[in-house]
Amino acid sequence: MQGSRPLVRVVRLGLVSYQEGLRLQQVYVDRHRSGPAHSLLLCEHPPVYTTGIRHQPYPASRLDPLRLLGAEVHRANRGGLITFHGPGQLVCYPVLDLSGFRKSVRWYVAQLEKTVVSACGSLGVTATTSPHTGVWVGDNKICAMGIHCGRYVTSHGLALNCNTDLSWFSHIVPCGIEGKGVTSLSRELRRDVSVHEATPHLLAAFGEHFHCELSEDGEYSVLN
Amino acid sequence: MAMRATLRCLSANFSPRLPLLSSAGRDNRAARLRWVSGTRRTFSSCSVLSTALKFTEKHEWVQVEGGIGTVGISSYAQDALGDVVYCGLPEVGQRLEQMDEFGALESVKAASELYSPLTGEVTAINTQLAENPGLVNKDCYAEGWLIKMTIEKPEEVDALMDQAAYDKFIKSLEE
Numbered sequence: 062m063q064g065s066r067p068l069v070r071v072v073r074l075g076l077v078s079y080q081e082g083l084r085l086q087q088v089y090v091d092r093h094r095s096g097p098a099h100s101l102l103l104c105e106h107p108p109v110y111t112t113g114i115r116h117q118p119y120p121a122s123r124l125d126p127l128r129l130l131g132a133e134v135h136r137a138n139r140g141g142l143i144t145f146h147g148p149g150q151l152v153c154y155p156v157l158d159l160s161g162f163r164k165s166v167r168w169y170v171a172q173l174e175k176t177v178v179s180a181c182g183s184l185g186v187t188a189t190t191s192p193h194t195g196v197w198v199g200d201n202k203i204c205a206m207g208i209h210c211g212r213y214v215t216s217h218g219l220a221l222n223c224n225t226d227l228s229w230f231s232h233i234v235p236c237g238i239e240g241k242g243v244t245s246l247s248r249e250l251r252r253d254v255s256v257h258e259a260t261p262h263l264l265a266a267f268g269e270h271f272h273c274e275l276s277e278d279g280e281y282s283v284l285n
Numbered sequence: 286m287a288m289r290a291t292l293r294c295l296s297a298n299f300s301p302r303l304p305l306l307s308s309a310g311r312d313n314r315a316a317r318l319r320w321v322s323g324t325r326r327t328f329s330s331c332s333v334l335s336t337a338l339k340f341t342e343k344h345e346w347v348q349v350e351g352g353i354g355t356v357g358i359s360s361y362a363q364d365a366l367g368d369v370v371y372c373g374l375p376e377v378g379q380r381l382e383q384m385d386e387f388g389a390l391e392s393v394k395a396a397s398e399l400y401s402p403l404t405g406e407v408t409a410i411n412t413q414l415a416e417n418p419g420l421v422n423k424d425c426y427a428e429g430w431l432i433k434m435t436i437e438k439p440e441e442v443d444a445l446m447d448q449a450a451y452d453k454f455i456k457s458l459e460e
Binding site: 113114115138139140141164165166167168169170171194195206207208209210211212 | 364365366367371373386389391392393394395396397398400458
């Protein structure tokens with residue numbers, strides 16, 4: 062077994078509500094109870110704003126106007142402040158047991174950032190990291206991150222703007238960082254870049270930075 | 286994924302300035318046996334620890350004094366987390382079973398759960414962490430303490446690792 066790379070199963074959920082995404086993540090988190098069951102959930106969400114464990118800056122009075130825009134609003138037990146998910150954004154939830162990789166969330170988040178930087182690079186976009194967690198093109202965030210870790214099992218993850226309607230972000234201060242903007246692969250490349258196009262680049266980069274084997278056995282999520 | 290423990294939000298208005306980095310907490314893995322007392326503490330002004338630190342496999346430490354256990358995370362843990370920007374801690378009075386989730390620390394956009402090392406009731410939480418969550422990194426064995434709790438089952442303390450065992454445990458992880 063020595064030297065063998067961990068196996069991570071890719072699960073394509075398609076367009077699912079944020080709530081359904083949470084439920085499915087929990088299903089995959091729970092699978093780790095009976096042994097390694099690393100998974101990489103991929104999906105898109107209908108428009109939704111989410112906040113993390115630091116929800117105090119976002120009382121109902123601040124969140125209710127967002128619902129009037131036609132988006133859902135959810136609290137999540139992830140790190141990071143407020144963000145938006147919507148169609149055209151590649152959402153990736155790695156559900157890994159860090160015992161099979163490295164037991165450090167700091168390392169894990171750094172690897173996720175490198176994964177996205179590589180994926181952007183292979184699409185022709187030069188992206189960088191910064192002291193603010195996430196992936197940036199200059200002062201504009203192209204990919205948000207916020208994760209949860211319990212008993213070394215990760216959930217939540219990252220959201221890469223492909224051809225997202227970025228005007229949704231104008232109603233919030235994304236990730237609580239004033240003075241910065243957002244961007245997308247489509248905006249940077251000045252052509253339409255879909256989630257479908259970006260996904261293989263993200264998967265290849267993930268396999269590279271996490272030294273793992275990705276499996277796509279065609280079995281979709283168990284909806285029980 | 287919902288936490289069973291109720292979280293008390295201690296976060297003040299978080300501004301996106303960078304937390305100060307300090308190497309003090311990161312380099313020192315040895316237990317600090319001198320207890321720094323200060324006026325902000327809720328407890329008495331003992332200046333020397335009466336018992337040594339015990340450690341869990343989840344890299345938390347417990348220090349028992351006068352029947353009360355003070356809980357924090359080890360230097361190894363704070364290093365693995367990165368700079369802590371927020372501490373979600375339980376309410377005073379909350380009863381915890383050993384291994385119950387009692388809160389979370391946020392660092393690098395990651396919310397990492399905390400697990401109770403012992404069975405008991407929360408008697409105090411470190412309110413300094415609301416304004417200064419970085420204490421968990423800078424001074425993890427003293428000013429960065431998280432909660433204090435009663436000790437319902439002293440045998441749980443006995444079963445925890447002492448400093449030597451914990452140091453050995455860390456070495457085995459790094460191999």
